[in-house]
Amino acid sequence: MLEKTFEPNAAEPRLYAQWEDAGTFQPKDDPQAETYSIVIPPPNVTGSLHIGHALNNTLQDVLIRYHRMLGKAVLWQPGTDHAGIATQMVVERQLAAEGNISRRDMGREAFIKRVWEWKEESGGTILNQLRRLGASCDWSRERFTMDEGLSKAVLKVFVELYEQGLIYRDKRLVNWDPHFQTAISDLEVENREVDGHFWRFRYPLADGSTYKFPIAFDEDGQATEWEERDYIVVATTRPETVLGDTGVAVHPEDERYAGLVGKTIRLPIADVEIPIVADEHADPEQGSGAVKITPAHDFNDFMVGERQGLPMVNLFDREARLISEITDEKVDGLDRIPAEWRGLDRFEAREKLVARMDELGLLDGIEDRKVQQPFGDRSGVVVEPFLTDQWFVKADVLARDAIAAVEDGRTDFHPKNWEKTYFEWMRNIQPWCISRQLWWGHRIPAWYDEDGNVFVAESEAEAVAKAGGRALTQDEDVLDTWFSSALWPFSTLGWPEETDELKRFYPTSVLVTAFDIIFFWVARMMMQGLHFMKEVPFPDIYIHALVRDEHGAKMSKSKGNVIDPLELVDEFGADAVRFTLAALAAQGRDIRMSKDRVEGYRNFGTKLWNAARFCLMNDCLPDPEFDPKSVKQTVNQWLLGEAEAATSAVAQGLETYRFNEAASAAYRFVWNVFCDWHLEFAKPLFNGEDEAAKAETRATTAYVLEVALKLLHPFMPFITEELWAKTAGPEGRDSLLIVADWPQPQGLANAAAQDEMNWLVSLITEIRKLRSEMNIPAKARPAGLAISGDAALAERLKRHSALICQLARLDSIALADTAPEGSAQIVVSETTYALPLEGVIDFDAERTRLDKEIEKTAGEISRLEKKLSNERFVANAPADVVAAERAKMADYAAQKDALEAARARLG
RNA sequence: GGGCGCGUAGCUCAGUGGGAGAGCACUACGUUGACAUCGUAGGGGUCGCAAGUUCAAUCCUUGCCGCGCCCA
Numbered sequence: 001m002l003e004k005t006f007e008p009n010a011a012e013p014r015l016y017a018q019w020e021d022a023g024t025f026q027p028k029d030d031p032q033a034e035t036y037s038i039v040i041p042p043p044n045v046t047g048s049l050h051i052g053h054a055l056n057n058t059l060q061d062v063l064i065r066y067h068r069m070l071g072k073a074v075l076w077q078p079g080t081d082h083a084g085i086a087t088q089m090v091v092e093r094q095l096a097a098e099g100n101i102s103r104r105d106m107g108r109e110a111f112i113k114r115v116w117e118w119k120e121e122s123g124g125t126i127l128n129q130l131r132r133l134g135a136s137c138d139w140s141r142e143r144f145t146m147d148e149g150l151s152k153a154v155l156k157v158f159v160e161l162y163e164q165g166l167i168y169r170d171k172r173l174v175n176w177d178p179h180f181q182t183a184i185s186d187l188e189v190e191n192r193e194v195d196g197h198f199w200r201f202r203y204p205l206a207d208g209s210t211y212k213f214p215i216a217f218d219e220d221g222q223a224t225e226w227e228e229r230d231y232i233v234v235a236t237t238r239p240e241t242v243l244g245d246t247g248v249a250v251h252p253e254d255e256r257y258a259g260l261v262g263k264t265i266r267l268p269i270a271d272v273e274i275p276i277v278a279d280e281h282a283d284p285e286q287g288s289g290a291v292k293i294t295p296a297h298d299f300n301d302f303m304v305g306e307r308q309g310l311p312m313v314n315l316f317d318r319e320a321r322l323i324s325e326i327t328d329e330k331v332d333g334l335d336r337i338p339a340e341w342r343g344l345d346r347f348e349a350r351e352k353l354v355a356r357m358d359e360l361g362l363l364d365g366i367e368d369r370k371v372q373q374p375f376g377d378r379s380g381v382v383v384e385p386f387l388t389d390q391w392f393v394k395a396d397v398l399a400r401d402a403i404a405a406v407e408d409g410r411t412d413f414h415p416k417n418w419e420k421t422y423f424e425w426m427r428n429i430q431p432w433c434i435s436r437q438l439w440w441g442h443r444i445p446a447w448y449d450e451d452g453n454v455f456v457a458e459s460e461a462e463a464v465a466k467a468g469g470r471a472l473t474q475d476e477d478v479l480d481t482w483f484s485s486a487l488w489p490f491s492t493l494g495w496p497e498e499t500d501e502l503k504r505f506y507p508t509s510v511l512v513t514a515f516d517i518i519f520f521w522v523a524r525m526m527m528q529g530l531h532f533m534k535e536v537p538f539p540d541i542y543i544h545a546l547v548r549d550e551h552g553a554k555m556s557k558s559k560g561n562v563i564d565p566l567e568l569v570d571e572f573g574a575d576a577v578r579f580t581l582a583a584l585a586a587q588g589r590d591i592r593m594s595k596d597r598v599e600g601y602r603n604f605g606t607k608l609w610n611a612a613r614f615c616l617m618n619d620c621l622p623d624p625e626f627d628p629k630s631v632k633q634t635v636n637q638w639l640l641g642e643a644e645a646a647t648s649a650v651a652q653g654l655e656t657y658r659f660n661e662a663a664s665a666a667y668r669f670v671w672n673v674f675c676d677w678h679l680e681f682a683k684p685l686f687n688g689e690d691e692a693a694k695a696e697t698r699a700t701t702a703y704v705l706e707v708a709l710k711l712l713h714p715f716m717p718f719i720t721e722e723l724w725a726k727t728a729g730p731e732g733r734d735s736l737l738i739v740a741d742w743p744q745p746q747g748l749a750n751a752a753a754q755d756e757m758n759w760l761v762s763l764i765t766e767i768r769k770l771r772s773e774m775n776i777p778a779k780a781r782p783a784g785l786a787i788s789g790d791a792a793l794a795e796r797l798k799r800h801s802a803l804i805c806q807l808a809r810l811d812s813i814a815l816a817d818t819a820p821e822g823s824a825q826i827v828v829s830e831t832t833y834a835l836p837l838e839g840v841i842d843f844d845a846e847r848t849r850l851d852k853e854i855e856k857t858a859g860e861i862s863r864l865e866k867k868l869s870n871e872r873f874v875a876n877a878p879a880d881v882v883a884a885e886r887a888k889m890a891d892y893a894a895q896k897d898a899l900e901a902a903r904a905r906l907g
Numbered sequence: 908g909g910g911c912g913c914g915u916a917g918c919u920c921a922g923u924g925g926g927a928g929a930g931c932a933c934u935a936c937g938u939u940g941a942c943a944u945c946g947u948a949g950g951g952g953u954c955g956c957a958a959g960u961u962c963a964a965u966c967c968u969u970g971c972c973g974c975g976c977c978c979a
Contacts, residue, residue, distance in 0.1 A: 005944075191979085372979090417911065421977075424910070428978095515911095515977085546976090583930090584920080589912080590975085592919060596931055603944040614941030660921070664929075679941075687939085765948095772948040778938045809938075863926075872962040873925095881925055881963095 002613040002726055005606055008573030012718050016131060019721075024738050025136045027073040027504075036067040037075040037505040039489050040137065041513050041521070042145065044083035045119055046090050049129035051547045051593060052514060054565035058578045059544060059585060059659060060512045061135050065714040066654050067509075068136075069742040075505050076136060077492050078127060079143035082119075084481040085180060085188075085378050088440040091115050108439050115440050119144075129566060134574050134717045136738070141501075143492045145484040146442065153491035154442045154484050155458045157532065162446075162456045166394045167434070169446075169454065173302045174433050176386030178320035179379035182437035183390055185480060186430065187519055189374045189383050196371035199239050200288070200364035201357055202231035203248060206264040206273050213256060232257070232265060232276070233288040233364050237371045238297075239357070240322075240350040243270045243336045246310040247293040252278040254289050268362055269353070270336035277308045296331060296387045312387060318437075320346045320384045331387060346384070391435040391444060391477070398527035399426045405526060411536045414657045415587045418515060418543045425519050434480045441478030448473055486524035489537035506533060510540040518543070542657045545590045547581075563593055575716035576602035582715050583663040604667060605719050608712065611675050612705060612723045618686050620701040621729035628703060628748055633693050634799065635685070636700040637753035639678045642669065643707045644748045650711045651742070666711045674708060677761060684802035702727070707743050760800050763828045767808035767835075770826050773849060774841045781809055782835040785816035785823070789831050810835075825850070825902035830894045832902055843906060850903040857896040864889040 019025065027035070038060050043053060060076065068074040091114060092103055103111045127142070143150060161167040174183040210230045214223030232248055245267055250257040257276070264273040281304045282291050295305025296312040305312060313333035317323050324342035326332045334342070341352055357363045374383040403426050405411050406419050413419040435444060447455045447463040449470045457463040463472055484491070489511075493502040507529070513522060522541060529537030547563075568577045579601040584591045628640050646669035653662025678701070685697050705727060709720040717738065724737035733740075767784070770776070784804065786793060794815050797804070804813045819825060822838030824846050864885055867873055874882055 002941090004942085420910070424978075586921065589920080594919065594931085597919075599944080600930055603942095606944045607942065610942035610945085612941080617941065664921080668929090675942085676946090683939085683941095768947060769949095772936075775936090778936075778947095806939085860926090867925090867963085870962065874962085876962045877925075885925080 002609065002616060004613075006573070006609045006719050006722065008575065008718060009570070011722050012132070012134070012574055015718050015721050016134065019136065019736065019738050020139070022736060024068075024736060025076070025138045026140060027075045027138065028739075030073055033071065033073040035075070035504050035509075036064075036070075036072040037077065037508045038064060038510060038512065039077045039492060039508055040079065041511075041517070042079045042081040042143075042485060042488060043126045044086055045080040045123040045126075045144065046083055046087045047126045049126055049133075049565055051563050051565050053126070053130070054133060054577065055544060055547050055581045055585065055591065056512060056514065057130055057133060057135050058581045059542070061133070061578075061717075062582055062659060062662075062714040063510065063512070063654065064136055065717060065738065066651075066742070068738065069710065069713065069740060071741065073504070075138055075141070075501070077141055077143070077505075077508075078130075078135075078137035078139060079488075079492060080123060080127065080145070081481060081485055082144065082146045082441060084436055084438050084441040084478065085182070085184075087115060087119070088438055089180070089378060091118055091440075094118070103439065111439055132566060132569055132574060133578065136717075141492070145481070145488075149494065149497075150484060150487070150491045151442055152458075153487050153495055154479065155445050156496050157487060157528065158445055158479070158483075159456055159458050160532075161393065166397055167391060168394070169389060169391050171387060171389050172392070172431070172433075173296070173299055173385045173387055174390055175374065175376075176318075176320075176384045176388070177376040177379050177381065178318070178384055179376065179381040180438070181318045183386075183388065183433050183435060184376060184378075184383070185433055185482075188377050190377045191372050191374055193370050194373050196237050196369055196373070198235050198237060198287070198367040198369045199354060199357075200233050200235045200366070201239070201242065201268075201292075202233055202362045202364050203265040203267065203292075204231045204362075205260070206266045209263070211257075211259055231362075232260070232290045234290050234292040235287040236292055237369070238350070239353045240346050241294040241297045241315065242267070242292065242353055242357075244294045244297050244313045244315045244333055245270075245274055245292045246295060246305065246313055247274050247308060248276045248290055249279040249282040249293050249304055249308070250276065250290045251280060251282040251284045254282070254284045256284075256289065267336075268360055269338065269356055270333075272336065275310075277304075277310070279304050279308055297385055299385055302385070314387050316346060316384060316386065318386075320386075322346070322349050390433050391446075391479075393432040393434055395429045395432040395527070398531055399429045399523075401530045402426060402523065402526040405530060405536050411526065411538065412540055414540060414542045418518065418541070421515070422518055422523060426523060432480075434483050435475075435477040436480055437476070438478050441481060442484060444475040444477050444479060446475040448475070482520050482524055485521055486528040487532075489525055489529055490533050495532070506537070507535050508538045510542055511538045512542045512544065514546060515543050516546075540657075544585055547591045547593050563595075568595070568598055572598045572602040573605065573718070575605050575719050578717075579604065579663060579667075579715045582659045583667070585659040587658065604671065605716060607671055607675060608708070608716075609719065609723065611670070611679060611708075612727055614679055615701055615705050616727060618682070618698065618701075620698045620705065621727070622702050622706065622731065623699040624731060626699040626703055628700070629746060631696055631700055633685075633696055633700075634753045634756050635678070635681050635803075636696055637748075637750045638757040639674070639700060639704055640748040641750045641754055642673050643704045644743075644745055646673070647707060647711060647743045648745060654714070663715055666708075666715065670708050670712065674704060677757075678704070680807055681803050684806045688802055702729075709737060710740060710743055713737050713740075756796060759796070759829055760803065763833070764804060764807045766826050766828050767804075767810070767833070770824055770835070771809070774824055774837075774846060776824075776835075776837065776841060778809065780837075780840055781805075781811040782837055782840070784808070784810040784813040785819065785834045785836070786814070787816060787819050787832040787834055789815050793831060819902070819905055823905075825905070827853075827895050827898040827902070830891070830898060832898045834902075847903065847906050850899060850906070854896060854899045854903060857892050857899060861889065861892045861896060864892065 041056060064074055064076045158167060175186055175189050177184050208230060210228050212226040213229045215227045216225035218224050234248060248265055260276050261278045264275050267274050281300060282289060293301045293304050293310055295302045295310055296314045312331050314331045315322055315333055322337050322342055322344045323332055323334055326334050341349060376383050403423065406422060445456060445458060447460060449467055449472055455463040455466045455472060457466055489508050490502060490506050493499060493506055495502055511522065525537050565577060576598050580598045631637055631640065646665055649665035650662045653665060682697050682701055685693055709724050713720040721737045724733060786797060797813050801813050804810060819834035820836045823834035823836045824841060825832055825834050868885060868889060
């Protein structure tokens, strides 16, 4: 006998070990079997499980378990990502907390050793947490982006792309994080609106000449007053860059400045002459219409500089301080910086610059203003556009086929609208800066000789050979983490080796991820997969929602609204957490997670548990001889049809990534069909005399319980596996549920049985309603009389008499010619049923109740009459719709007649 | 400024061109051992607002209002 409730905390680790020990997480060794594979979005090795991971991995596990039950050879490839900046940051913090020396004092080799030690020690945390959710990954194949094999893939990809001219080194503006002192990609920059200022400065014309500048206008916008000026006003939000200006731009059609283009101004403080150029970047409507151009410190200005041939002048060092020595004589503007300012932080430099301009009488004004400022998403400091030598990928070339693949349907997004986001970004893709000035990561396989010539090769020996034996030094930098995760779908399968796994499991079947890494990761896997494997990495991409708190706010540590999935697992069990996430995963909407919801699904698990308990108590055990197609009892025919319909609804939901529909189809079947009705129907049968019916019902019930366990297994693996074992019966089970066969359709739908059971359910429901409305005491067991029914009805009533009596609490149910005096009456399927209740109920109330019913029915009738008398409706609506409305109308009419007759009998 | 999405019961959310559903919460009543982590019954909605298309609009189109996210 089963315990009263399922104990998740005790059962989960046991069941998980059982699955793993049985080797069920590994793809089955059948070369004929169809394959199904998913690569896990590798979590950061530094990470711990948050609710977003829980959702992401639950959905993957649901798919994996479903396809495994379909008999496929299934691989769920797990692993972690080395997460360059994030991991380096964690370890540096540890060093600081221990009062140890910094990474630079420690030296590269010792530091990297230290990171590896930390990785070995606690890198497995998040994967162990996934096990608690029930994730059925093939742990024997766990990979890490810095494993030997994956690193080899990185080297090969880098060298090949370099040789194909798709990777190059260049001095360009990049987003520079002064805290980590590394370049970061534009995706790692967070633009935030902050309070700032607009400073207006006067730049004097170099030749001392003057021009007339309009300062007042009439209604038509015509200038009415002018002022004589010997300067141009420019406005900036970043005064610290003034010394790096190499031009002032005005719009080519801006008449106010037409005569000044080609002249020069004398840049204050720096004391150099810079030209006034005409460029469309200048917006005549904005400020004075003239803009300062600082090509080395602003992305827009960089482009203007290229167009106009303006030189680049760099002011800052790697820590975003004004330079105090020359590091690159081609661009550094040291001689523009007053000696006493050298080495100042950029924000101090700003103050000094503004103050000096004010002293010089060149500060034209200051306005408060909201400005967009870029912040490093990891460091939180203001990112500086900075001119450095970096490695770049020609992403636009790689993007071409990646765009085409989605356009022509080799890969589909689900929901489809995410392809817009993908296209938008891919079609405007910028060169991808892949070098990072970090130590933790894949070191760039490029070596330099004394003259700065570069040699790219997979090893130092090869590079030296290419250099003709000269001494070389390796590039100090490492690659962006996403460079290696872009290879994940094939590098984890053994590429560049031609392994069996690679042949069997690439392309993978689907990628499951959140929208926030479409650019970072999905797009790049598409590019690299197509380039190196010549095939898309996955035909389907399922994009799921973000998990928010119950009020819709983003979860964050600072808000304190973070829900820890493992706490939920502790409290309600992994099954409840998984089911909740799946049931709420409707396409295109964020998930609001609340404890109440999890509790509700925990209760659902308990309901299932108790249903199984009932089955065991009544000897409903699997019967190997049982043939669902040959059952005789209407109840059983109906139940089998319902089970089959539920099975296909669940399958349909999963095939189309509608997890919520799949989950709720299973839920409704188990609770509202199997428990609420079937088990209640079974009770009187089990207590009855008909041994054949009893035996058939036991076998059917056991069979359908198996179906229920199978349908729920992908969502609630633990409790279903436990019940699978506990309900095995003396024969035992052939296999664990995790590898049992998904139920196959057998054509069990039975319209006649369905019709009869629908009638039975509504008869019972109507009687219960009457009892409730008329306050008939629970103890009262009136006789039920069907007034003037035919032989078929008599047959039905006889067949289900025990069920009706028990579930509607009647003493008996039979045909009668007329309703006895003092009866309450209801109408079900056009038949009137009378319950003699003289002295039990208030007949005035019964009259009122019937009047209300009649009124309601009349309302429906007049609505339908109106519709059916509309010629255009009858002419234009599809015939089946018109017929259905007519049938409804006839039903209501018959019902109204019966109700009116019933009312008349009461007088 | 461009893009995506949302507004349906008190709350959290499904859903469909043919008079709207679930869970939770709420109210009343609970009887024969599956289950009180439960059962039975009930109340509760101008489907954001307006116009259009249609025989028919909560659903399609447009505009507006409110809210969220992404990109510039």
